[in-house]
Amino acid sequence: MDALARLRGLIIDDPQGKDFRVHRDVFRDPDVFDWxxxxxxxxxxxxxxxxxxxPSAHDYMTTFIGRHPVVVSRDDKGELHCFINSCRHRGAxxxxxxxxxxxxxxxxxxxxxxDSSGRNVHLKDREQAGYPPSFDKEDHDLVKVRKFAGYRGFLFASLAADVPSLEEHLGEARWFLDLIADQGEEGVECVPGRIVFRYRANWKMQLENAVDPYHFTSTxxxxxxxxxxxxxxxxxDVPTSIYTNIRNAGIRRGSFAFARGHAAMWGDTPSPQARxxxxxxxxxxxxxGEVRARWMFHTRNLSLFPNMQIAENASLQLRVMRPLSAGATEMAIWCIGPKGEAxxxxxxxxxxxxxxxxxxxLATPDDVANYEDCQSGLAxxxxxxxxxxVRGFEASVAGAxxxxxxxGLQPERSLIGPVELGDETAFHPAYREWLRLIEAGLREDESRAHVAARGAT
Ligand code: FES
Ligand SMILES: [Fe+2]
Structure with a gap:
């Protein structure tokens, strides 16, 4: 079976037939991981x-875009750069x-x-090197990532140039980023200290779990x-957690499905005084204003496709997923809070x-143990x-x-119900975007292969 046909057999997305299915190979097939x-x-x-x-001149951080190691660096003029963390000489x-x-x-x-802008400023023993003239014509700077932009202090990049603007990519989900950034008069910051851990399961376990209210009372x-x-x-009258009184009747959970794979889960906070x-x-x-302030106190989990989540529930957490293989994922997590907080x-x-x-x-290990259990079962x-x-299918409505x-949002779909509804429709946008992007990529592969085949004959 060719790759496109195989891909199309992995997701059933049938709104008329009220069906949405994900094939288990999506989580376990190394070819899918490569796609x-x-x-x-x-x-x-x-x-x-x-x-x-x-924050300061010459500060840097390193991370990954897919398999590419990258550096985000601030130069001496305060400008930010994103370049690939690989020496132009032999790749170190x-x-x-x-x-x-x-x-x-x-x-x-x-x-x-x-230098901190990625410019090559020294090539050891260049004069004695005997380089041919063609070498001098080459650019020896670190390779810039093609697209690099920020929204309200959140930095994103794309290795591909043919992507929509960042604002268009984030779309309506920006409102939820605004709601985080606006909590401090000067925005938010990471509390010092970062945790990185790996789990032995697919990255999409985490992608789903952030907008999965169904697991909470059992996991x-x-x-x-x-x-x-x-x-x-x-x-x-002094709750010790926002989840104190979670068993009280009347707690609601809602979700919004956005374009380009993003989703948000929100709901009543059982004990907002604990925030x-x-x-x-x-x-x-x-x-x-009252409405936005009230929404800041709702429990909100935002999942930005493909690799970032912000969970504002027990506290405020930023998560970045880095898939390592079909069955392994690295998570980097931070506590974030308003700058200048008391x-x-x-x-x-x-x-x-x-x-x-x-x-x-008391919660993360239970989630992770379940991801690993799922991956074991998927063997x-x-x-x-x-x-x-498909939980929540009948409660989900088109639009707002x-x-x-x-x-003032226009999501693609919205849902509200009791917490026990356990909505699973908020997973759908991610799989739709997953399918759309891989399909576009495989089509390009196919047309390139045709061009190459024609050139060879
Ligand atoms: S690999 Fe960097 S200088 Fe040789
Ligand atoms: Fe959980």
């Missing part, structure tokens, strides 16, 4: 980090640390040196029990973050299809519901 690298991660906008992570990494400050990046192999049952025990020894942001409520209303609120934010997130928290190659993508209307 994802070439036609998604190396062909569209991916998230890199926050501008506030490189020029930058080895996750973060730092360096005026020059000197390759440790043969000593070529680049995090022990967390809920801990909260209930804690609450017995705490003052009745680090709570003391700022009045000033947030004054700055942003010390007591920051302390509360960090304690809540540590309590719920991190590999040492059963004789089973073709998942049954995990009254909640989207309230905030």
């Amino acid at each position: 994802e690298m070439r036609h998604i991660f190396e062909a569209t906008w991916v998230f890199l980090g926050l501008e506030s992570q490189v 990494l020029v930058c080895h640390r996750a973060f730092g400050n360096r005026k020059y990046h000197v390759c440790q192999y043969h000593g070529w040196a680049y 995090h049952a022990s967390y809920i029990q801990v909260l209930e025990r804690r609450q017995k020894s705490a003052a009745a 680090a942001l709570f003391p700022s409520y009045e000033s947030l209303v004054a700055r942003h 010390a007591e609120a920051r302390r509360q934010r960090i304690r809540q973050y540590e309590d719920f997130f991190n590999p040492s928290g 059963a190659w004789s089973i073709a299809w998942q049954q995990g993508h 519901d009254r909640f989207a209307d309230e905030i």
Whole structure:
């Protein structure tokens, strides 16, 4: 079977027939992983980090775009650059640390040196080299990533030049980024300290889980029990977590499906008084109005296709996914908060973050254990299809519901229901974009192969 036919057999997206299915090979096939690298991660906008992570001249951070190691660096004029972390000489990494400050990046192999804008400023023993004239005509600077842009301090890049503008790519999902950025008068920042961990399962387990309300009461049952025990020894009116009282009736969960693979899950916060942001409520209303301030206190998980998520629930977390293989993923996670936050609120934010997130928290390990369990179960190659993508189908409506209307959004689909509804329709936009991008890439491969074949005859 050719690649395009095989791809089309992996997703069933049939709104009329009220069916949406994902084939299990999507999570376990190394060929599919290769398509994802070439036609998604190396062909569209991916998230890199926050501008506030490189605040000063010569600050840098390293990350990946698909398989490409890249550096984000601020030059001496304050301008940001994104270049591929590979020496032009023989390919060595020029930058080895996750973060730092360096005026020059000197390759440790043969000593070529680049400044903080990526310009080659030194080629060791050039005069004695006996280079042919053609060598001097070549550009020896680090290779710039073709598209590099920021939105409200969130930095994105694309290896491919033929992508829409970043604003168009983010589309309506920008509203949810605004809601994060507007929490501080000068935006948000990463709390110092980053956790990187790997799990033995596909990256799309994480992609789905961030907008999966269905898993919470079963996966995090022990967390809920801990909260209930804690609450017995705490003052009745002082919730210890935003999830305190999660079992109370009437908690709603909604979702918005956006274009280009993005989705948001939102809902009532059982105990908003526990939020680090709570003391700022009045000033947030004054700055942003009652509706936007109220939405800042809703529980909100945003998933920006393909590699970034922001979870504002127990605390505020930024996640970046880096797929390593069909069955392995690296996660980089940060606690984020408003710049200039009061010390007591920051302390509360960090304690809540540590309590719920991190590999040492009470929730993240349960999520990750389940991803790995799923991947182990998916080794059963004789089973073709998942049954995990149609909950909420009957509750989902095309376009905006009254909640989207309230905030002036036009999502592709909206849904609201009790938390027990356990919506799975918020996964659909990611798989639609997944299919669209890989299909476009495979078509290009095909037409290139035809041109090459014609040239050969
Ligand atoms: S590989 Fe960098 S100087 Fe040789
Ligand atoms: Fe979870």
